[in-house]
Amino acid sequence: MVKTKIWVFLILAILVIAAAASALVLTRPAAGRVARIYVDGELVREVDLDRVAAQERYTVRTDRGENVILLEPGRIRVESADCPDQICVKAGWLADSAAPIVCLPHRLVIELGGETELDAEAG
Amino acid sequence: MRRALPAVCLVLALALSSCAPQKRTASFFAMDTFMELTVYGEESVLDDTRALIERLEGELSVTDPDSEIRALNQNGTAELGEDARSLLERALEICALTGGALDITVYPVVRAWGFTVGEYRVPEPEEIAALLEKVDYTRISDLTLPEGFMVDLGAVAKGRASDEAVRIWGEAGVKSGLMSLGGSVYAMGTKPDGSRWRVGIRDPFSDGLLAAVEVEDRAVVTSGGYERYFEENGERYHHIIDPKTGYPARSGLASVTVIGGEGTLCDGLSTAFYVMGLERALELWRSARLEVEAVFVTEDGEITVTEGLEGSFEPLGDYKNAEIKVVGRG
Numbered sequence: 526m527v528k529t530k531i532w533v534f535l536i537l538a539i540l541v542i543a544a545a546a547s548a549l550v551l552t553r554p555a556a557g558r559v560a561r562i563y564v565d566g567e568l569v570r571e572v573d574l575d576r577v578a579a580q581e582r583y584t585v586r587t588d589r590g591e592n593v594i595l596l597e598p599g600r601i602r603v604e605s606a607d608c609p610d611q612i613c614v615k616a617g618w619l620a621d622s623a624a625p626i627v628c629l630p631h632r633l634v635i636e637l638g639g640e641t642e643l644d645a646e647a648g
Numbered sequence: 649m650r651r652a653l654p655a656v657c658l659v660l661a662l663a664l665s666s667c668a669p670q671k672r673t674a675s676f677f678a679m680d681t682f683m684e685l686t687v688y689g690e691e692s693v694l695d696d697t698r699a700l701i702e703r704l705e706g707e708l709s710v711t712d713p714d715s716e717i718r719a720l721n722q723n724g725t726a727e728l729g730e731d732a733r734s735l736l737e738r739a740l741e742i743c744a745l746t747g748g749a750l751d752i753t754v755y756p757v758v759r760a761w762g763f764t765v766g767e768y769r770v771p772e773p774e775e776i777a778a779l780l781e782k783v784d785y786t787r788i789s790d791l792t793l794p795e796g797f798m799v800d801l802g803a804v805a806k807g808r809a810s811d812e813a814v815r816i817w818g819e820a821g822v823k824s825g826l827m828s829l830g831g832s833v834y835a836m837g838t839k840p841d842g843s844r845w846r847v848g849i850r851d852p853f854s855d856g857l858l859a860a861v862e863v864e865d866r867a868v869v870t871s872g873g874y875e876r877y878f879e880e881n882g883e884r885y886h887h888i889i890d891p892k893t894g895y896p897a898r899s900g901l902a903s904v905t906v907i908g909g910e911g912t913l914c915d916g917l918s919t920a921f922y923v924m925g926l927e928r929a930l931e932l933w934r935s936a937r938l939e940v941e942a943v944f945v946t947e948d949g950e951i952t953v954t955e956g957l958e959g960s961f962e963p964l965g966d967y968k969n970a971e972i973k974v975v976g977r978g
Contacts, residue, residue: 646850
């Protein structure tokens with residue numbers, strides 16, 4: 526009888542711990558918007574945009590060319606690039622969008638991590 | 649009680665572990681764009697999808713020296729595999745449906761503008777006039793091109809890739825998946841929780857969003873002149889060339905988004921609608937009873953949506969209070 530009680534107690538304890546753990550995970554404040562910069566699929570830099578305090582420039586240089594990336598509190602963009610089509614520059618700021626900034630000629634991608642309000646973006 | 653213990657543990661283990669298919673994602677460059685895939689299913693589905701898209705690219709590319717389309721453009725005729733042949737036939741149907749607003753033979757003109765390689769230039773009017781002689785999809789017969797003609801399936805290739813991807817996802821038992829093939833979106837099924845996918849539509853005038861649409865088993869494809877363009881002497885020239893004039897389309901639209909079950913059709917129609925302009929596009933939508941919905945944004949910032957989107961179209965940001973015109977099939 527005593528042994529059964531111990532088992533019941535153990536199971537209850539596990540359930541309580543599991544519930545507490547899921548509550549913690551589920552109610553944790555959303556992770557800051559993290560921008561990830563990839564070249565050719567390789568992560569070259571990760572920046573928490575909510576922790577950017579002042580304007581900062583970050584240059585990605587590869588054999589293919591150069592992209593100057595501008596970081597500001599809460600947002601990121603390609604400021605200039607020596608690619609022929611300039612699509613990455615024209616894409617403007619990335620702040621809450623589900624669509625990444627892509628520089629196809631330089632194989633550069635800037636993506637926002639974490640949950641966005643949208644599942645995808647057409648355009 | 650003791651005897652029931654293993655059973656209790658088993659039930660608990662099952663309840664605590666999730667048996668839902670796992671979320672898997674992949675992204676890669678293909679078809680001159682960046683592609684992102686999300687499926688709830690097996691990892692092998694993503695590998696198969698990527699292989700499928702790369703196969704289609706290899707067959708359909710207009711620049712790859714080994715592609716079937718390249719061979720067709722060089723020789724006027726070619727041994728086409730099933731993929732290239734069926735897409736060429738479907739593309740020609742969409743060209744006919746849109747009265748040539750989509751014309752897959754416009755490629756020589758697009759190339760002259762430099763949009764194929766990103767080395768932009770404004771061709772002389774004489775050059776455009778001469779190239780327009782080689783633009784007319786109705787002159788393709790038996791999948792054979794007249795002398796000097798070239799086809800480019802770029803306006804429908806990503807749409808077809810999404811249709812084929814959805815087909816293999818279905819065969820693999822996937823119930824929930826999403827892809828963005830360079831901004832051509834296909835949302836398969838619903839999200840795993842049963843709710844519809846929320847797909848954003850880009851604001852053609854800023855780097856923000858215009859609206860969100862909630863969809864299930866739908867392609868969402870936007871065409872606009874706002875992304876791929878260049879400026880010369882204060883003029884802006886975008887990449888969607890009107891096959892009738894040889895110049896960037898000026899129809900009064902800033903962007904068109906087409907939503908429907910067939911990615912290939914949505915892809916082709918978004919380009920055609922953009923070239924046609926609001927009035928002509930709506931006329932075609934009504935008269936041909938096209939099984940798509942659409943969102944039109946004019947250069948004046950006016951938004952028109954087709955009636956099937958009522959209830960699933962939600963303006964965002966600066967557009968939250970904008971007046972939205974809803975049009976019916978009338």
